[in-house]
Amino acid sequence: xxxEWTKESFAKEVEENPEIKFIVVRVRKKNGEWLWCMARGxxxxxxxxxxxxxxxLHDDTPRKKATAALQESEKRFRTLIRDLQVxxxxxxxxxxxxxxxxxxxxxxxxxxxxxxxxKIWELYTDVIHENGRNFLQSERPSYKAIQTRQLVKDVVMxxxxxxxxxxxxxxxxxxxxxxxxNEVIHVVCSFTDISQIKRLEKKSLAEKxxxxxxxxxxxxxxxxxxRQEIGKELHDNIGQQLTTVKLLLDLAKTSExxxxxxxxxxxxxxxGDIINExxxxxxxxxxxxxxDLGFIDSVNDLIDSLRHTxxxxxxxxxxxxxxDALPDNKKLSLFRIIQEQLNNIVKHANAQHVSITLRTTNxxxxxxxxxxGTGFDLQTTR
Numbered sequence: 001x002x003x004e005w006t007k008e009s010f011a012k013e014v015e016e017n018p019e020i021k022f023i024v025v026r027v028r029k030k031n032g033e034w035l036w037c038m039a040r041g042x043x044x045x046x047x048x049x050x051x052x053x054x055x056x057l058h059d060d061t062p063r064k065k066a067t068a069a070l071q072e073s074e075k076r077f078r079t080l081i082r083d084l085q086v087x088x089x090x091x092x093x094x095x096x097x098x099x100x101x102x103x104x105x106x107x108x109x110x111x112x113x114x115x116x117x118x119k120i121w122e123l124y125t126d127v128i129h130e131n132g133r134n135f136l137q138s139e140r141p142s143y144k145a146i147q148t149r150q151l152v153k154d155v156v157m158x159x160x161x162x163x164x165x166x167x168x169x170x171x172x173x174x175x176x177x178x179x180x181x182n183e184v185i186h187v188v189c190s191f192t193d194i195s196q197i198k199r200l201e202k203k204s205l206a207e208k209x210x211x212x213x214x215x216x217x218x219x220x221x222x223x224x225x226x227r228q229e230i231g232k233e234l235h236d237n238i239g240q241q242l243t244t245v246k247l248l249l250d251l252a253k254t255s256e257x258x259x260x261x262x263x264x265x266x267x268x269x270x271x272g273d274i275i276n277e278x279x280x281x282x283x284x285x286x287x288x289x290x291x292d293l294g295f296i297d298s299v300n301d302l303i304d305s306l307r308h309t310x311x312x313x314x315x316x317x318x319x320x321x322x323x324d325a326l327p328d329n330k331k332l333s334l335f336r337i338i339q340e341q342l343n344n345i346v347k348h349a350n351a352q353h354v355s356i357t358l359r360t361t362n363x364x365x366x367x368x369x370x371x372x373g374t375g376f377d378l379q380t381t382r
Contacts, residue, residue, distance in 0.1 A: 024060055036064040087170075087191030091142055093184040095119040107170070107193050109163045120189070126160035128167075142189050145174035149184055156194070169198040217329060243275065295323040295331040299338055299356075310346055314354045321358035326365065334358075334367060341369045349373025 022040035029035055038060040044050040087104030089097050100115050108115075108124075115123070121143055127135040137143055141152040152174045158167045170191050177186040250268065293301065296318055303314045323331065338356065345351050351373030359366040 024064070035059065036061040087193075089115070089120060089142070089187075089189040089191070091120075091146075091187045091189065093146060093186070095121070095142065095146065095187075098186070104191060107168070107191060108159075108161065124159050128158040130156055130158070141172045141174035142187050145176045145187050145189075146184050149176050149178060149182065151175050168193060169195045221329070295326070295335065296321070298335060302335075302339060302342070303356075306342060306346065312346065312351060312354060314342070314356065316356045316358075318358040320360065321365075322360045325360055325363075330365070334365065337367065338369070345369075345371050345373060349375070 022038055024036060024038050027035045027037045036059070038058040040056045040058075042054040042056070044052055044054055085103055087107045088099075088101045089104060090099035091097055097115050097118055097120065100112055102112075105112055105115070110123075121137050121140045127140075129135060135157060138147070141155045145152045152172075155172045156169065157172060158169050160166075161168050171194050172189060172191055174187055174189045176184045177188065179185050296316075299316060303316060306312065306314060326334070342354065345354055349371050351371035354369065354371045357366070357368040
């Protein structure tokens, strides 16, 4: 196949009109093997001392084999990338994209032409971590691999997809290819779409949270039932018995014995205090006012009872609170939280003023309780 090409090149050299300085042709050896030969002709016919054409031959087989192997390797590499189900980018040391595959184009709904020559961190700028924090350019896997000359593996990124109008979640690894001087010549990046996994994780988390809420509600319901039973027992049985004792003491008080009368008076006071304490405990255990008065009025009733017994100012702000939007179990939970916090403030904070704020916004409830008490050192407490 190379014979005609060789004859044509030799004829042009004779005519002193060479188009090329050298040619590479195949020469068959005696044993049947083919040899790649680089031939270069030098026309010296006009030189009276030589009057000939000098032809220089060089065995070019190693170079041709190396070139063929490189081409075959590149072909296999391109075929491998093309058939992969994960997105792949081959970037230069500057970050410019040299090669990609169809999986990458499908993932980002973009053509190969749009990707080639660009930089991935410039094409997509709205990128976040799993915690919602924005990705800095220095944190991007390919950029980091170029700067550090080290493998960056399994980095999860949330990329805003402008065409799909949604955020897709991808896992990226970037592997730098170094030359003999330890300088980056290329970076191979792989992209795996994990959006479906993230959706399943989100669904699983929502189900776990719903299950946790059910368990919490069941625990609260059990505690409330126990509170009601204890409160009923205090009110109906022990309270009634103490009331009977008080009546008997009232009768004994009519005795003419002054010492007996004095002791009965003291006993009456003690019994009265116990009855009031039991009523207070029963009332705190079973806030019947929630159903009778409503949530806000019950909180105000709780605040009034503390104002009468404690030297403390309590302000309640509920101007943006809609109690009708809450189910009864949520009202009860809020009441218990407020009740517990106020008890803790009275016992431990030495506060003079307490502020309670209630808000309902977008199906959410905001409860904020602040006081001017002493507080505590969180680090010391731990």
